[in-house]
């Protein structure tokens with residue numbers, strides 16, 4: 783299918799917002815160490831940019847999950863592909879996501895992480911599509927709320943491509959004429 787890519791949020795705007803959120807996080811966590819959890823793959827770009835700008839000590843760990851079901855539509859069942867390397871007990875966990883859509887992934891992960899007895903759990907996302915929410919999620923830090931469009935770049939993919947775009951783009955499919 784043919785498609786075009788247009789810019790939704792330019793690189794400069796994303797960078798500015800990431801700096802602002804990192805400053806707010808640094809202030810909120812003053813005197814603490816943040817245990818940053820990056821949810822692969824999408825959040826890796828955002829997590830790195832954010833971590834570089836946080837001024838309190840940061841440790842980092844990675845988890846990989848996938849939603850799967852019959853056909854191409856997600857069933858909402860979250861399967862763990864790679865667990866964290868480190869325990870969470872007593873740590874100030876900050877989950878970093880590239881996007882929150884239905885909220886199913888995060889609802890599942892927050893519940894799982896709470897069983898591991900962290901000192902606290904907060905959530906930071908680059909993008910949020912509130913109108914798509916199925917599971918209510920309390921988001922502590924949001925860079926941008928966006929409409930329900932097919933977004934790519936800054937970690938987000940279309941068929942595994944375009945994660946490396948430095949801006950947030952939108953994929954617009956070209957209607958084929960009969």
Ligand code: PRP
Nearest residue numbers: 822823824880881882883884885886887
């Ligand atoms: C995206 C995103 C979240 C999840 C959000 O990951 O990174 O983990 O979807 O969707 P939800 O709110 O509806 O649960 P995706 O499954 O696309 O994997 P990827 O990060 O490896 O591209």
